[in-house]
Amino acid sequence: xxxxLFLVLAFSTALAQxxxxxxxxxxxxxxxxxxxxxxxxxxxxxxxVSSNGLxxxxxxxxxxxWGQHYQSSVYGNSGDPSVIFDYHxxxxxxxxxxxxDSNFVLDRIIVHRSEDGGNVWNYVYFAGFDSTTFQDKEWLxxxxxxxxFKGNLYLSWTRFDACPGLTPLTSRDSTRIMFAYSTDxxxxxxxxxxxxxxxxxxxxxxxxxxxxxxxxxxxxxVYIAWAGLNxxxxxxxxxxxxxxxxxxxxxxxxxxxxxxxxxLMRCNGLPQTLCDTSKSSPFYGTIYVVFSDQRNGEDNxxxxxxxxxxxxxxxxxxxxxxxxxxxAQQFFPWAxxxxxxxxxxxxxxxxxxxxxxxxxxxxxxxxDGGETFSDFRINQDSFVPCADYFLGDYIGITALNGNV
Numbered sequence: 001x002x003x004x005l006f007l008v009l010a011f012s013t014a015l016a017q018x019x020x021x022x023x024x025x026x027x028x029x030x031x032x033x034x035x036x037x038x039x040x041x042x043x044x045x046x047x048x049v050s051s052n053g054l055x056x057x058x059x060x061x062x063x064x065x066w067g068q069h070y071q072s073s074v075y076g077n078s079g080d081p082s083v084i085f086d087y088h089x090x091x092x093x094x095x096x097x098x099x100x101d102s103n104f105v106l107d108r109i110i111v112h113r114s115e116d117g118g119n120v121w122n123y124v125y126f127a128g129f130d131s132t133t134f135q136d137k138e139w140l141x142x143x144x145x146x147x148x149f150k151g152n153l154y155l156s157w158t159r160f161d162a163c164p165g166l167t168p169l170t171s172r173d174s175t176r177i178m179f180a181y182s183t184d185x186x187x188x189x190x191x192x193x194x195x196x197x198x199x200x201x202x203x204x205x206x207x208x209x210x211x212x213x214x215x216x217x218x219x220x221x222v223y224i225a226w227a228g229l230n231x232x233x234x235x236x237x238x239x240x241x242x243x244x245x246x247x248x249x250x251x252x253x254x255x256x257x258x259x260x261x262x263x264l265m266r267c268n269g270l271p272q273t274l275c276d277t278s279k280s281s282p283f284y285g286t287i288y289v290v291f292s293d294q295r296n297g298e299d300n301x302x303x304x305x306x307x308x309x310x311x312x313x314x315x316x317x318x319x320x321x322x323x324x325x326x327x328a329q330q331f332f333p334w335a336x337x338x339x340x341x342x343x344x345x346x347x348x349x350x351x352x353x354x355x356x357x358x359x360x361x362x363x364x365x366x367x368d369g370g371e372t373f374s375d376f377r378i379n380q381d382s383f384v385p386c387a388d389y390f391l392g393d394y395i396g397i398t399a400l401n402g403n404v
Contacts, residue, residue, distance in 0.1 A: 022380045025049060025057045025066050033392030036081050039400045041144065042089030046117040050081035050093055052392060058118030062403075073097075073110050073124045080393075086142040086151060091118050092186055094140045094155065097126065105166065106134040109157060111186045127155055127180045127189035134163040135178075137270075137393070139213045145277055147220030149240040153182040155189070156212035156224050162202045174199040177212045177226050181241035195235050195244040200228045206256025209233075211270030211291075218277045218285050223312060225250065225273040225289045227257035232271050232291060236312050250315040251306045254295035261301060261329050263357030263385050268393055269293045269301070274335055281342025283369040287312055290321070290335045290346055300327040303348050305335075307370045321346050321364045323375045328352040330362070332392070338399040343367050345404050347397040350377070358382050361395075363404070 026032060032051040040046035049057040049066075054077040057068045071077065071093060078098030085091050091114040096106055107130060113123040128135050138157035143149045161173035177196035180189045200209035209228040217223055222237040222244075232251040235244045253269065261267040269292035276283045287308045294301050303321040308314060322330040333348040343365060350362040360382050364375035385391050397404065 019378060019380055023063060026055060026068060031389065033390055034079060034081060034394055035392070035396045036083045036394075037396040037398050038083045038085050038091070039398045040085045040089050040091070040117055041087060041400070042085070043117065044400050044403075046089070048083050048085070048091050048118040049396070050083050052079040052081065054079070054081060054095055056093065056118060056121070060117060067119060071095075071112060071121060073112070075108065075110050075126060077110065078106060080137055082138060082140045084140045084142050086153065086185065087144045088151075089117070090115055090185060092140055092142070092153065093121070094138050096135060096138065106136065106163060107131050109135055109138045109155060111140070111155070111189075113186050123186070125186050125189070127182070128157060128159075128178060128192045130159065130192070134160040134166070136160060137210055137212070141214040141216055141222075143216045143220055145216060145218055145220055147218075149220035151183070151185075152220075152240055153186055154214040154216070154222055154241055155180050156195070156214045158208070158210050158212065159192075160202050164202065164204045169202050173202040175202055175209045177209050177224070179214070179224070179241060179244070190241070193244075195224065196226065196233065197247045198228075205258040206230060211257065211268075213272045215273040215275040215287065216277060217275050217287070217311065218279075221311065223273050223275055223287050225271045227253060227270050227291065230254060230256050232289060232306070234289070234312055248312070250289065250308075251291070251304070251318055253291065253293045255293055257291070257293070259294045259301065260298060261331055263387050265387055265390050267331050269331070270393065272333070272335055274337055276337050276342050278339040278342060280340065283342040285309065285311070286369055288335065288337075288344060288370055290333050292331055292333055292348070297327065299329070301329045301331050303330050303333040303346060303364075305346070305370050319370060319373075321373050321375070322348065322350065322362065323364070323373060324352040326352065332395050334395050334397050336397045336399040336404070338402065338404070340401050341367075342369070343399070344370055345397060345399050346373070347378075347395060349395070353377070354382065357384050359385060
């Protein structure tokens with residue numbers, strides 16, 4: 001089975017109802033789930049994409065043309081890619097370590113660095129090493145603010161005592177949300193600290209703590225939300241990730257983060273955290289957390305958003321992001337804030353126009369700080385996923401200067 005990776009080219013924030021052109025990014029005839037994308041703030045024409053299997057794609061002309069290669073390391077690569085740029089324009093790619101014929105079996109997180117926008121990756125480092133546990137679902141963030149932590153890199157993930165499919169599970173095994181930071185462009189990383197007060201089990205289902213994505217606040221705060229036990233949890237640091245406070249429940253997630261969607265090997269509603277750090281934005285400092293769940297039934301998965309305007313002290317009620325009025329499946333949301341306007345964009349898979357498993361890709365936009373949304377389809381060709389293949393756990397979106 002051949003799979004192709006498509007990019008929806010940058011388009012105007014007017015959100016016209018015409019479908020923007022889709023550009024095929026890859027020529028590798030291999031599997032490409034879990035796509036992550038970033039724009040270089042030092043050169044907005046420089047885009048970086050990675051996908052599970054550790055293919056890397058880079059563009060220097062705003063996505064019109066692409067180079068590509070496979071990114072390897074001495075520790076192996078297992079997937080869950082996360083790409084970012086720092087404010088200097090250095091690119092970073094985080095992956096999981098995995099070599100089946102070695103000791104590198106999810107025991108650490110690999111962080112690659114490129115200084116030319118993604119073509120050459122001369123530097124490979126690692127964080128979170130623990131030979132007795134298994135690391136999963138890592139994500140990177142960089143501090144682009146003018147705070148005293150400017151330039152810091154942040155990394156959060158889930159640590160498993162036992163790994164489903166690799167080791168036997170017992171009632172004593174648990175999962176925790178972990179965190180590390182770097183102050184030297186990923187060359188070295190702090191010792192990993194646990195930030196979740198309450199642990200989960202290792203079933204890789206809703207009773208597992210999963211989905212930690214760090215976001216940076218205007219004064220260098222580090223915000224992280226994750227899912228588990230039918231709830232969305234939140235914690236923050238105000239000292240550059242050295243310490244965190246007590247966990248806070250910010251939303252209910254009825255049915256949990258692990259749920260069935262027809263035609264998929266598996267599906268989840270894991271959250272993403274993001275924060276508006278643009279001083280010109282009317283929503284400066286607002287924290288958003290986007291997730292999905294089946295509170296309205298297994299045949300009606302929806303995307304939701306909660307937000308905080310007081311550094312995570314209080315949170316709004318959930319707002320429905322997808323704007324269909326019937327019963328349909330919307331899943332795997334991912335969001336981005338345009339730092340110029342403060343507009344919030346959420347991309348997700350959507351089946352509102354079809355019966356059965358035929359799937360589209362929709363984009364929702366909010367111009368009022370997440371109070372209301374409009375949405376429309378952005379894919380040119382619908383597709384039917386194959387239940388025998390892993391569609392991934394997330395898709396990707398980025399925005400800058402009116403382009404998405």
